[in-house]
Structures are given as C-alpha cells and as structure tokens.
Amino acid sequence: MLKHGILGLLNYGNMTGYEIMIVFRDSLSYFWQAQTSQIYRELQVLEKNGWIQSNHIEQNSKPDKNVLSITEAGRIELKKWLKEDESKGIMRNHLLMKTFFRGECSIDENIEYFKSIPKNEKVFPDGTNELMKKNLEYQQGIGDPLKALYWKFTVDFGVMYEKMLKEWCENCLHELENIKNAGDKK
Amino acid sequence: MLKHGILGLLNYGNMTGYEIMIVFRDSLSYFWQAQTSQIYRELQVLEKNGWIQSNHIEQNSKPDKNVLSITEAGRIELKKWLKEDESKGIMRNHLLMKTFFRGECSIDENIEYFKSIPKNEKVFPDGTNELMKKNLEYQQGIGDPLKALYWKFTVDFGVMYEKMLKEWCENCLHELENIKNAGDKK
DNA sequence: TGGGTCATGTAACCTGTTACATGATTAG
C-alpha cells in the first residue's frame, strides 16, 4: 500500500525520498504515516521492480540527492492497483481495542476516558486550514484541479470522522452518566 | 496491542488459543483481525513475560489442548495498559490512500468507485444482529452486564462509522455528478 | 554556538500475512 502511495506521488512529478517524506508528513499523515526509514527501503524495492528510476544529482552547498521518477512500468502498476478492489476492510482500531476492555475500570475513570478522546484523538493536529493550504500549494504544482478534488475528498472524510468520533463519545458519556445517576439514587 | 487484547480476553476467563481465535473472529474482527498463527506466537511471548500460564490438558476423542490463564502480573500489565493514553492516533486507511489518487481515473469510473464502497466496505459483513447475539452469549459467560456495555460501545462505533462512510460516498458522488453535468452542458 | 533544514541511509526489532502441516472426530 505504501509502495503504491509513493508511486502515486511520483506520478505527479519527480521527487527525492526526502520530498516524499515531506508530502507524507504535511498531506497524508492524517490517514497514513510513513517513516523516512521505511520510505527509503520501499524506494529500493520500487527500483528493483523497475517501477521507478533514480537520477543522482550532485549539488554544491547541499548534500547530493537522488531524484526519483516513475517509469512506464510504474504507471501501469499504479493503474492496476487503482482498478483492483481488494475491499478487505482492513481495520485495526487501537481506540476500540482499549474501549472494549474498559469494564476493568470504574465508571468515573471511564467518564474521564471518553471526555479525553476528542482532545487526544484529533485527526488533524494542526487543523484543516493548514492542510488545505498545503493542498492548494500542491495543486498549483500539479496544475490539475480535478486531481486535487480527490485530495479534498480525503480531507472531507477526516472532518466527518472527527465529528462522528465526538458524537460517539457524547453518546457513551450519556449512557455512563445515566448509569452513574441511577446508582447514586439507590 | 494484540498482546493486550489477548490479555483482556484471558482476564474474562481461561481459554485455549483456538478459543481466542474464535472470539476474535466473532466479536472483534470488525475492528481488529488476528490470524491464528499470530495468536499462537503472541501467546508464547505472553508466557515468556510471565503474564499468562498454560495448562496442558489431555483429551480423548479430541486433540489435547493448552488452557491459558492470566497471572497476577498479567492483570497488573492489563491495568497499566488501560491507564496509559498513547493517543498516537495511528491511522492507516487503505480506502483513503486509494481515493487520494483517483484523479488518474475518469469521472465515470470514479462514480462507480464511490457507488461500490458502501457495498464492499461493510464493517459488519454478517450484520450487527449476529454480533449482538454473540455479545449476549459472552456476556452471560462473563456474568457482568456492565462489562458488556463497553462491547456495545464498540459496536455502536461500527454502526456510526458505516453510516458516516455512506454519507461521505454520497457527498462525493454529488460533487462528481455536478462536475459531470457541467461538463456535458458545455 | 546551537538548532533547524536538507539529504542520505543502516540495523535491529516488532507486528502482521500467507502458506503449509498434522490428525482425529463428527455430521451430512
């Protein structure tokens, strides 16, 4: 999946491993995190597969760099990946795993727990405005507003997710407070 | 994370690796999938850490089994895990990664794409009723309705998530159809 | 002179996936 993410970015234009890392950090990190170490490792694999080419460029006053570009085989692979619908529904939600076992804690502790989630589990730590600004920058780099639309869709998802999470916490809190009050009256 | 999930289940009662796999498949798989191979490997680590004990039981007419039980050290570890709030917001959304790069496909293809998502990305492939039934069974096994409440919270989350996903797809479809119609008129 | 940016990675480890292997019983 990361392989194809990198491939997709290189399809927009040539980049160094470092620049790929920046794009991940600024624009994709709210739904996919990638460490530099992982990016450089995947780049080796992508090159071995013949999906990308690297071009060593010497620089003065800065370290040398490897500029990566997507190959024709890489474009074919990218299209192939976009067409297939795995639809495996891979989900690994750390938050729910912890929630599942909260019965071990007291109701008061759990009320605090659900109050803290919307604060801690922010999808966009710097807000969506920052992200939209970056989006616009990249859009100008790409030059195709239709492509940027799909970027926006993923941000929309994040916004809706954050809202849903807040609602869920409120619902859970109501139920817990009802139980607490019922217990107090007895 | 899987380690602590297993620990949490063993805290409800003694189980074999096989039974842990069943619980994952029937009750947790909509937010966490675990292969048997992984479960057995983690069980070895848990035992090495002194968090669980295994008790070999010979059976006639069935293969022998290892019944696992949580130790005092395991209970302490479980509580510790529940208290700490990593709040790393680890998110790795395959769906959004693919959406992000949909600009490579035509609008018509993408309309089909967003129509297919609610069908393919079902959180509960067998519906929530099945899950609630299982939940009730386990609840009777545990004997504590308050603990089952947190199980229900996680199901609530799944229901809300599925609903949100559907809405998101509809929003995306509207935007795409507007663009398509604007293009047709020209 | 110290921290941030640019730019590259390696090594060890942990976690998750896929494929394979065994073998008895039981229900259709």
Add this chain to the structure above:
DNA sequence: CTAATCATGTAACAGGTTACATGACCCA
C-alpha cells in the same frame, strides 16, 4: 465419503517502528 470442527503450531516473508549515524549550510 467429504467437509467442517477441534486443536496445535512452524517458516518465510512483508510491512512498520525505533534508534542511530553522517555532514554541511544557514539563521539567530
């Protein structure tokens, strides 16, 4: 007779995390 259930795993590989290493330039 065949498929499912019970019950155990191993091996190899893929993907993700953490820690470390290097080094120059630029700005305050």
